[in-house]
Amino acid sequence: MNALESIHNELNRLGYVDNLLQEDYVFDDAAASETRELTIPLAAFAQWPPSYRNACIGVLSANGQSGPRHISMYQTLGAPMFLEAFPDHVDRYRIEATGEAVFLESIPARDIRQAFKLNKKKWSPEAIFRAKAIAKVSEPVQLDFVDIGLLPALKGMIHAKLDRLLKDILHEAVVSYKNILGSKPEETALFRLVFRFLAAKIFNDRKHPGDWSTSEANVIIDSVQKFYGPVEAGTQSVLDEPETQKIVWDRLRGAFNFQNLSVEDLAFIYENTLIRKETRQQFGIHSTPSIIAELMVDRLPFELLPQEGRYVLEPCAGHGVFLVASLRRLRELLPVSWTDRQRHSYLKERLTAIELDTFAAEVCRLSLMLADYPNKDGWQIISEDIFRGDTLERRLKRSRVVLCNPPFEDFTMAERNRYGNNVQNVHKPYEVLRRVLEYPPDMLGFVLPKSAIMGERYSDLQDRIARNYKNIETIALPDRIFAFSDHETMIVLASERDKSTRTAISTKTFWVRENDRLPFLETAQLPEAIGKKVNRASHTVPISLWHPPLFEIWEYLKANPRLKDIAEIHRGIEWNIPLTKSRDILISSDPKPGFKKGLANVREKIEPYYALGFVYLNMDEQYKRTNAHLLPWDRPKVIVNRFIVSRSPWRIVAYPDSDGLVCRENFVGIWPKTNMTIEVISALINAPLVNAALYAMEGKRLNRNVTLKQIPVPFSDTIDTERVSSLVKQYAKLRFEFE
DNA sequence: TAAGCTTCTGACTGAGCTTG
DNA sequence: CAAGCTCAGTCAGAAGCTTA
Known part of the structure; x- marks a missing residue:
């Protein structure tokens, strides 16, 4: 038995079984700006479908080339640990987010068995997967061979590459359509068209049964339509211009391999890239960047809720960025052994969106479908106006986690007349937050205008949050984080629900300054927090959630004249x-x-x-x-x-x-x-x-x-x-x- | 307690400047 | 050379305050 074969057996023994262990796995090198395919003899994953997010161990066999530089070429597989097999020994490497791979040890062929046995716990799918994850899980796993910067760095590269691809395709589609018909294509129809082809591209690269490689665009459109069933696709029309269809499909078909990318990333890009400025304005969409959604979802301790009870609600969902992020988060917390089907039925039960606008709701549905490839629909997207009636309240009673980026504007006069007593404050975010706090969920995450937390406007709601939750974080963001708004925003995260009056609660504030903007956008790195313990009992004035920087100075000068x-x-x-x-x-x-x-x-x-x-x-x-x-x-x-x-x-x-x-x-x-x-x-x-x-x-x-x-x-x-x-x-x- | 008056604010807004 | 972006500065309308 050669070294590669014995590694294969040992990986099996650790739990990398069936399709979690891929031979001659092909993936695109996301670091290259053009298409560049790499093949790795063995790749071990923690979950199916495989992606850079759940890649655990890569195995190369040395033939001619070897050493750290050679290993580094495979960085974008996403596995933090690599093994390089020689006839008589195996070298173990750690992959770095930046720079060359680091050599860790050399294992003689006869000791391979022993090495795997010794590291059984550290090298198992669960251990590596948890250690890689960006989210802090209750008991943080630290493995010396996992560079926690790797995943964010890869995610950044992949997002950029996908975004560029989709933008190019979109541009070409619009130009071609204009040349033929003299006008711009209808956006919704174009949107659906791109969705069909994206789905087909994923099916193709993941070798889903069926012929997904044909160059006939209309055949592909029909096949995808059939796959997702008549209910979903039948009534809606895709862009009906053969030349443009062909261009989109040809470009996408010839694009880099999607095999190794995680589909929820695609779902993010899908909505972020495809929606144009005018549409955003028309529908008042100020979509949350994926990095913010993921940061919020990752900082909330979903794992503390019982697995059965992780019900997530997103009011004012728009395209459902928080749901896509939650979907990933929930999936990562599920047992590795669950099947696709089990996971899908679990997830669709637990994620709910409320969104009035039908276009946004459709994008939301399509994004969730992409993110939960290859499963069919069944997502709960409620098309109702949350400011009218009690839809929100009814849903709140069943939800344990509420995530929301509400519209920031005020109610207009007409809206106030329409909603009557249902609305108590002119400011929409205030209303949404107030109503959510009427039925406090186990955790909540809100995007709010900065003035809500720094000013007086929301002091009663801040106090209410402080008296309902024990663990509260506020994160102030610089402007230009939300690409389509230059408003300054703030994130509020609350968890550990507890109403007792004598408890001390923990509040933390993070302030992402202008200078921290780029590292923040790339890797979601937060600066150091200012933390404070506040005792509810000793607080007679409303508790404030925001601690300004340099608070030691303000504390020191408290008694001075103003x-x-x-x-x-x-x-x-x-x-x-x-x-x-x-x-x-x-x-x-x-x-x-x-x-x-x-x-x-x-x-x-x-x-x-x-x-x-x-x-x-x-x-x-x-x-x-x-x-x-x-x-x-x-x-x-x-x-x-x-x-x-x-x-x-x-x-x-x-x-x-x-x-x-x-x-x-x-x-x-x-x-x-x-x-x-x-x-x-x-x-x-x-x-x-x-x-x-x-x-x-x-x-x-x-x-x-x-x-x-x-x-x-x-x-x-x-x-x-x-x-x-x-x-x-x-x-x-x-x-x-x-x- | 409500009306009227004052102050404050901005998912503004438009001009001018950069950038591709 | 226009399209996007940044930045300074409006001005309408809401919040807050005062007075009857």
Whole structure:
């Protein structure tokens, strides 16, 4: 018996049996931008169907080429451990996420048996699969030969490659259709067409029984239709233009091998790539990026629920990203021995979506079908409006996990009239969260606007979460995470349901900053958390879930006076006619009667202790919108910008003005109300502490008055007013002369 | 307690700048 | 050279506050 054969036998013994052990397994090298097929003599998987996600061990036999570089070529198989068989010994390697494979040990041929016996536990399908998984499972398995960065890195490569492929195909399809018929294809029909071919491509690469390799596009369409049954596909039409059909099928058929990719990845790409911007706007779709959905699903301890009870509900499901992610998560937790059929009937019972829009619901269904290849439909997608009636409540009673990315907008007047008393708050996310908390599930994961957690708007709901769950995480995300919205968002995850009033709960906040954005998007790496234990009993005020960074500093300065205690803070003047249209009435570059000298813009006009580019603002009361016109502009005050000056932590600049300047609503005026001079106040504001406070507590755009007012004043009673004032004046003088 | 007034905010919005 | 993207800055309408 040669080394390869004995490894084969030993792998069998460890539990890699039947189709979990593939001989001459063919897969695409996802690291290559073009199609490049690799064949590996033996590959061991933890689950069927095989994919890079459940690949455990790769076995190569040395013929000519060998060594770490050779092993690394097979990195995209996804197996963390490789064995390379020589006639008289076997070398064992660890695959790294980046860089070459690492040699671990050399096992003489006669000791192979012994080595497998010794490592029975560590090398079993379950052990490797759990150790690879991104999700923390209750008892984390750590194996020295598993690089936990491998899976995220591969996932990134595969997503990028799939995305590129689908985008290209789509582009060609649209161009060809336009050339032939002169107009753009109908999106839904194109969508269904691509779905048919994707399904066929998977069937083909996975060698599903039947002829899936024919070049006849219409034959393929019919076959897929037949496969999924008349109920699903019959009533809906696919794009009916033979040339375009042919182009899509030819491109897809000739594309790289899908064998080793995990179908739920395809499901993500399917919805992310295929839905165009206009459609998103039309349906108010702000789809959750797969990385966010997976992160949320992976951080929730599904494994703590009994296997039978893992019922997941996604209201406002859209395309059901959370369901696809949950499907993967649930499947990974199932016993390795379950059959396809068993898994499918388990999964379809447990995943429920509520989505009103029929197009989104269809995409959701198709995505789930792709993700649970090769099973047929049966998914529960309820087409109802959650704001009307009690569908949501009825479903909530049966669900143990609720995941949701609600629409962020407010209800319109018409909607409020339509829904009547069903709606208590104008803000849609508030309504969804409030109603979910009426029947608290065992765990929940919500995507919310940042203001919901950082501001006051949701304080009652935050408190309710804190009093229902013991383990709560909030994750603040930078903008541009949701590709189709530049709104800042926050994730709230709650688990370990427990209502007792005397319990201490654990709250953790993570803050993904602008600089962490790329590593976060690639590997879902979270920065260090700020954690706090909160005792419910000792909390009389509503419990807040968000801990700002640098909280030790804010804690230390808790008793200090706030900015509002030493100064009056107001926004600049506002006019009652549109500035864009009536600029010449409102702003003049020269002095005029009824006008006052002031500042109109922030950019390049104001810097610490210095301002330039003054203009004259119309102070006529007939144009006033607010009472800011009546503020004591003549008195000395500090002028600061209301919109941040940079995305860095330096976001505010202060200019001490004793010249009676007026400013518009894009500035804020700060009038001292103690004996602190304007120079001292500007020095405080230009210093790190105030900037840090705003950086820590604000969003990406504004320095809000509410926040400014709450900022603690450091050294309040030891400031040498005279010295600071004179230094500031001296600096200002130098700065003016420098110009 | 409700109406009216003020303040605050933004799944905005449009101009100008980069990028492919 | 247009299409996408970023960033500064509106302005309508909701929240919050005050007054009768």
